[in-house]
Amino acid sequence: MLRKALVVGLVGAMLGCLVVAAEPVTIQFWHSMSSGHQPHLEALVAKFMEENPNIVVELTYQGGYGDTEDKVNASVVAGSPPTMVQLYENVITPLVEVLYPIGPHMTQLEKDDILAGLVENNTFDGVLVSVPWNKSIMILYYRSDLIDTPPTTWQEFYDMSADLTVDLDGDGIIDRYGTGLRPYNPEMYLNYVVQNGGSILNDDWSAVTIGETEGVEAMEYAESLVPYSFISSGYLSDALGAGQVAMFVDTSAGYYYNNKAAVDNGYTMAVSRVPVGPVNGKSAIQGTNLVVFDMGQTQAQKDAAVLLAKFLIRPDNTVYWSLRGGYLPVVKSAYNSQVWLDYVAEHPEAVVESEAMVDGFAQILHPNYGQMRSALGSAFEEVLLGASTAVDAVANLVVELEALLDY
């Protein structure tokens, strides 16, 4: 009798578990992928729901990154954030304590598969809290009808910029600049700093290191390029299409727009790795990451969101997303997948982008990085617009950054 009751109880308990597991769960996923990207994201999410019939994902476009950030902050204050969101690292930093870390729910194999630079900028206090998603990298765009072999070093880049800066009609006004620089692009300056072996802060964030020789030399290099640079506050694709710039460094996410601008105006464009600096050829990784909230969400919702995050960075899906969204795969195994290899065989720019991505560096996760980035941008701008010398700009920058060390 006892045995019978035990068996019935056990079967009942198992059935109960199954019922719980089979219970439908709905999660909200807020994103900033507008019309061009949205259909591909929808396709991926549809595939996820097909694989996980008990999970319903409510995909909601929340506007640009800034809009999403505002809405996420407001929802956190209200105590009801969505289950999952795509966010920049500096937005994630102040939210870490209300996030559900994804890393502890991944196998070591899965974690090891993520590109090293991307693990770094999603790891908070040694825990992989978020996972990388739509990532791009800085690459060199150049007019291949003007340049046969792109520059590979800082010196070559400087020389070529000078050579390609010309007054075509002899009216005293430069018609085409060798390169282009955007004053509001602090990542460009950071590229130079890192390529020169420098950094913004020391490892434990207790001191500002950008004022050391490496940081100053990096700014001086940018300063030396000014006479040969088309300076623009907006993206440089218009200048490229108008024949005003021969080459420039910018994010790989702009490949479509830059190529279109060149082709529409009868030019040809190609890409290569950014010129190598005195120490390395590293390039800044840009783009957002996926986070799961732990603020009123049920365990089933958090589990479902982790499952979705892992699904989205799975090799086949990160490749799908990259091919259609103009981003780069975030896991190593994706670069060896047949689909990616076939794509790369037909698209030489993808080889360049992949190599740069694998070798990319991440932004620091200091809680005040948003303000630090603004200070970096201001210093870079002052030098590009001739309002300050490189030495003075970096000296002022150090003072500003030191005031931001405490958090």
Added chain:
Amino acid sequence: MRRPRLRIPYEWKSRSFWLESGQAYLYLLPAIAILAVFTFYPFFSAFRLSLFKWSVVHPPGDYVGLSNYTKIFADKWFWNAVWNTFYYVAVSVPITLFLALLIANLLNKPLKLRAFARTSFFLAYITPLVAVAMVWSWMYNWHFGLFNYILGLFGGSLVNWLMDPKLSMLTVIILSVWRFVGYQAIILLAGLQNIDKMYYDAAKVDGATGFRVWWHVTIPLLTPQIFFVFIMSMIGSFKVFTEIYVLFSGTPGPLKSAETLVYYILRKGRFDGSQLGIAAAASVFLFAVIFAFTIVQLLVTQRKVHYQ
């Protein structure tokens, strides 16, 4: 010792007084509720927020007293924004008003195509500002812009309108004068058309003509509209933001040369990492400035405004 007698107003004894007052408050309730939620609460909330170091996870964060105010007053970019804002107000408000007065006077004359001209001037105001600013950013373009094309026709050299820090505020002012002059002209025109003809007849009888009539009759009788336009455009000008954001591709102009107070507030509260306490302190400062200016204007113009 005699206790003072409490005097109850006579109307309070009437039942209809309470009924009517109750009804009035009932009808006002929806508007008061909307104002309370969307105006009064955010207004007082900003005051409170300015005393805290904001934390998104533990709102409103740590109480820091007046340190957010100390921080903004020690920030050179704050004073840069204050200067730019005052410069914008001081230049754009009088120029726009002066041109609007001229245009209103012209539109008040029996011109051919007057209705078309009126609509054209007003069109600038009703066109969405973002669209306007985008078109103007092209007109200001260094290489392909309309302005530099026209300058080129007269042999002038190219002007880098959007990348020269010395010209940033000027580019914004030109755009906003163009945008608001039509709106102000229409309001002033309505005032002009409302002036009773008898004043002009009386002036004529007294032998006044031309400019003297305009100065001694038209302008004094137009002061309610001028005052309205002046105060509204001044308040609006202190809050200028959108045209700067769009003209300079989401930046506050080269070297922050076009950063106004509202831009500074947004930069601190949003772009530079959610420093809502700092942004709120700057908002309170802006409120105090606008409030002080409005009070001064009210006091000064109270004596100068003539109602018919």
